[in-house]
Amino acid sequence: MLVKVRYGESQKYVKVSETEEGYESYSTFLQKVIEKLGLPLQSELHLTDESGTEVDADVFEELLQAGNLTVKVSTGQSSVVLQNVSHTLLESDLSDTSFSFSVTNASSSAVSDSSDARIVVERDSGVKRVHADRESAKEMVRDVLQSKLGGEKILQEYATTTTLMDGTRRQMVNLLVADMMEVHGRIPPTHVRETCALGIITLFPCLRDPYSKNGYEHYYDADGGSGYLAWRIKTVQRNTAVQSRRCYPSTTYQDGPKSKRDFLLTCEQLTGEECREAISFMKHSTDESVVKEKMKATFQCRQAMTRDQQASSTVLDVFPGFLDVPGLVDQDFTMMFGEEISGKMLARWPTCFKPRILADCKNLHSNVHVDDLLSAQQNSNESGWDSDLSSILLLVHLLPPTSKGHKKSAKMSSYQAVSHVVRYLKIGASVETFLSSLEPGQPFLLCVGEQKNYIQRFYVIVDHKAIPCKGQTSMAAFDELFKAHFIFSVNYHESLTSFYTFIQTTVFNIDIGSAKESPRVKELRARLLHTDIWSYIHHWMQIC
Structure with a gap:
């Protein structure tokens, strides 16, 4: 089944595969659209048919079965709030992609044509303002690099390779920080650092991180006071004067594997005496299919053990099935995150990352x-x-x-x-x-x-x-x-x-x-x- 997809001036076909249950999922289709159009992996897509009606997961398969489906894709939306006679526009989630929108007034009074025009103008002004900020930041970074010794080589390397080597990136950061501190003093304001970081990813778009909020947090993250620009500023401060006493608010992060999570449980979980009986049964059973089913039913009990400091070291003793029945690691992980996430490494590494x-x-x-x-x-x-x-x-x-900052401890090599x-x-x-x-x-x-x-x-x-x-x-x-x-x-x-x-x-x-x-x-x-x-x-x- 082929679906015609329109995005801006671009129009492409996206193939939807048939499965035993019907067609592949709506989320899989969205991922294919992202890949086909070359959009950032975390793009939020909004789909409408030719009449402008939204296409969502509930109706997607029925529209496919009807045949001849054409969808229009946009990557951003704005919310419009009308207040008294001024019709103030609140802008949110503006993207660089152009899109159309309509305003509906639920009250008895009608919105005049002039008011509609004003709303469009105000919204366009917001888009232009965001664009102007980016352009200003980009030109600031470009001007600094063009005025500093070695800056032209940085621009030339990116123009040739669409990326920067580690050494070139360090040189760029050093030049930009030197200019910041020359103009704004030992402690450049936060907005100056953010403007510099924005300018970097606007001038060099392939350096933008598609997974972070603003795309430039690896250069400057105001929440944690981290990033290449922040680190260079701190280094210069240490080398030239007393360490700045400025403190940065800490950001709360999840702790990866040890983070407490909500599980995607698809089967009933055993508790109390029933759970203990199942655990005892598995220790003496040689039927792998039965062991796998019992392991599913005791998943929640097992996860509670892994988070108990005293019990965590005994998990493999209580559940020796891990040592005898291959596949239980993958089974538990799938119960935590679902089949789609569980299969990403094997699906994506050979073609996307390797x-x-x-x-x-x-x-x-x-x-x-x-x-x-x-x-x-x-x-x-x-x-x-x-x-x-x-x-x-x-x-x-x-x-x-x-290195972790301990001067006496030797840094481990990559080979080690x-x-x-x-x-x-x-x-x-x-x-x-x-x-x-x-x-x-x-x-x-x-x-x-x-x-x-x-x-x-x-x-x-x-x-x-x-x-x-x-x-x-x-x-x-x-x-x-x-x-x-x-x-x-x-x-x-x-x-x-x-x-x-x-x-x-x-x-x-x-x-x-x-x-x-x-x-x-x-x-x-x-x-x-x-x-x-x-x-x-x-x-x-x-x-x-």
Whole structure:
């Protein structure tokens, strides 16, 4: 089934697949529209048919069955409030996309043509004002860069590559902060910092983070006093005078895997004596299908245990099914978030993220570890990991561990951090002996095989116990490793916080806007998601 989609002056067909129940879901269709039109992933779409009637999930399938469906897409809407005779316009959620709207007066008095005209003019003025602010901020940043030594090279690099390398980005931030402090003093006002950040993403639109509120929080976030601009200002202040005593209000963030959540429970949960009987039954049952059903019915009890400091360490003892029945990790995660989110890693990594990450690694400083991972893409490294796992581990190098400010503690390298994601064990070696030699730590993936790129068995290691993976590919095994953090309520390893947070928010779309993300995570996301996939593939083919 083909649906004709109109967006501004653009008109395209979007294919809707048939399923056993009818047609694919409304949300899947919206995602296809976003991808087809090249819109930001978190765009809020509003659909209407040719008559202007809204098309929503309730009527979507019936309209498809009727055939010959054409929909008009818009990405923003405004709310109009009429007050006495002045008809004041309150503007909200204005987007750059042009759209039409009508005003209906429910009272007995009619709205005059002149009043209608005034409303349109006031709304247009608001759009123009927002546009003018962006243009002013953009020109401010451009003027600073053009007037400073090295600024033209920054503009030229973006014009050539539509992105900025890490070193170039640092140079740009240094130039802009130097100008801010020269004009506004040691403590530039918040609005000046925000204007500068807005100017950066307006002048360089591919640096905008599509998942954050304003798109520029990785350069300046007023709520937390963080971002590249804020950090540079603090560094200059430390080096030139007494540390500023200015305090920033803290933002409340969710804590990733340990955050308390509402679950998408689809089956009745057992409590009290019934729950205890089910747990006892599972310990002695060898019927995997029965164990899986009992595990579903005791999910809520298990989650309560993971959040109890004393009981959390005994979860695998109380529920030993994890150690015997593959697939229970994925089953629990799906009960937490639903099938759509649960399947995002396997669905999106190969086509959306892997080629972009491989090509982006051209900006990394070459070393033997990065070269080994890249060579796996050409099947030229017989002793290295396979192509999929290598691409995941390259993300660790793109989001390396950061120092925590303790001068006496050595910063962990990306190569060292990789060992906290995955380890290799030669087939024939004892897994039990390996587990007994481990120090306490966070979950990681254990791969057992003849060589790294030919693995026979995958395990997720949690609390010195080996949970067999259901998936028999490295990507499916890593998918279960990530999910294990959530179902056992375990924090990410400190050196891998940025790495796992990227997977959480950008790949799985969990806690978008509420999870605490470093500016480097937001910057990488903006760089990857704002560049056309084919240009990445072209760059990668050149590298190969």
